[in-house]
Amino acid sequence: MFHQPIEAPSTALVRPVRLTVMQGQARVSGDPRVELTTVLGSCIACCLFDATSNVGGMNHFLLAEPKGGRGVDEHYGAYLMEVLINEMLAYGATRPAMRAHLYGGANMHSGMTRIGSANAAFATAFLEQERIPLVRSSLGGNQARRVDFRPARGQARLRLVDDTVAPQPIERPAATRGDVELF
Known part of the structure; x- marks a missing residue:
């Protein structure tokens, strides 16, 4: 079921147009038929919407910010958050009316960098700095998430991906002395 933070327009969603938002992308729409979708692990999806102009969008970033002075590109939240806001403004949204949802940020493998x-933390701080209210979030944990977002209405549906759905790692026998392991 879709979470509905605002009164939806009376136009029923007929034959939805599903658009996948991949890593490094931001998509914006005001079309009530459009549904944006993505699957997240440690990545973040920010869904923004403006209820007064019925415009919304989603981005999907892999990492927060580059380390060591490298340039910012489409894989970083520092870039994609700005792209999403600017696209929203180009579609007629106003900054004071924008509201946000955040999803993802799972730590998928224990013992690895978090x-x-x-x-x-980056996405939450970015929204606070930009004074965009966060109205819904599902962050952290260790499970992947599937997010469906109807941008013109600000409606979101979140589903946790069960670990049994993901392929399990293949255990290979340890190489003994003199054996060669090809990979």
Whole structure:
């Protein structure tokens, strides 16, 4: 079921047009038939909407900010958050009316760098700095998420992806002395 933070327009969603938002992308629409979708692990999806202009959008970023002075590109939240806001403004949204949802930021593998936590902290701080209210979020944990977002209405549906759906790692026997392991 879609979470509906605002009164929806009376136009029923007929034959939805599903658009996948991949890593490094931002998409914006005011078409009530459009549904944006993505699957997240440690990545973050920010869904913005403006209820007064019925415009919304979603981005999907892999990492928060580059390390070591490297340039910012489409894989970083520092870039894609600005792209999403600017696209929203180009479609007629106003900054004071924007509201946000944040999803993702899971730490998928124990013992590895907590990239998901860093991404979630970045996205939350970015919205606070830009004074965009966060009205809904599902961040952290260790499960992947599937997010469907109807941008013109600000409606979102979140589903956690069960670990049994993901392929399990293949255990290979340890190489003994003199054996060669090809990979």
